[in-house]
Amino acid sequence: MIKRSNSMGLNHIMSTLKILILFCLSFKTYAQLTAFPEAQGFGAFATGGRGGAVLKVTTLAATGVGSLAWAVNQAGARIIVFDVSGIITSDIEIPHGDITIAGQTAPGAGITLVGHLTTAFAVETNNIIIRHLRIRPPNPNAQWPPNQHDSIQFSSANNIILDHIDVSHGADENIDMWDGAHHITIQWSNISFPIYDVAN
Known part of the structure; x- marks a missing residue:
């Protein structure tokens, strides 16, 4: 009887430990940091360039050191901030992830990109x-x-959040997420005036 009682006590302890471990794991999940305090939706937990290098855009030029294209193409996690405001005329391809483009850091009227913003194909x-x-x-x-x-x-x-973006006059689509893209949020944004053919 004593052995049985000890065995039942051990089973009770093991069950309690399992419940505690599951509770801790779920607490960790809920405590995960969002991309920024107001982030919502499937892309809310994107980490962007968190913990990486802070790169400054210091010119509106299409290429060269200090340009947006230069900053986007740097290796590793990166947070891109702006010391300038105005129009950047350039196609921008993001070759690899772990990137934050913080347009809100631009002074004055902010940044307008006249060009396509894409990720590397496939x-x-x-x-x-x-x-x-x-x-x-x-x-x-x-x-x-x-x-x-x-x-x-x-x-x-995947794991993308677009916040306070203004996109218009795209032909075919203004925004195209495809080929298995997932966990994406587009929030507090203006997406307007799509057209069939930019030549018209």
């Missing part, structure tokens, strides 16, 4: 945070036919 580009950016497609050219001017195009990407 490459998993994860953890992207983009805030306070205006995007307009450029004039048609040989690389981008008039009816294929998506302003934003992300393929094979």
Whole structure:
């Protein structure tokens, strides 16, 4: 009888420990940091460039040190901030993830990108945070036919949050998420005036 009682006591302790472990694991899940305090939806837990290098955009030029293209193409986790405001005329391709583009850091009227914002084709580009950016497609050219001017195009990407972006006049779509892209939030944004053909 004593052995049975000890065995029952041990089973009770083990059951209690299992419940405590499950409780701790679920608490950790709920305590996970969001991308920023107001982040919502499926992309809310994107980490962006958290813990990475802080890179400053110091010029509106399309290329070169201090440009947005230069900052986006740096290796590793990165947080991109702006010392300038105005119009950047350039297609921007994000080659790898773990990136925050903090448009709200730009002085004055902020940043307008006249160009396409894309991720590298068929490459998993994860953890992207983009805030306070205006995007307009450029004039048609040989690389981008008039009816294929998506302003934003992300393929094979996940854990993305777009916040306070202003996207308009894209042809085909203003924003295109495809090829398995998932866990995406677009919040507090203006997406307007899509057109069939930018040549018209």
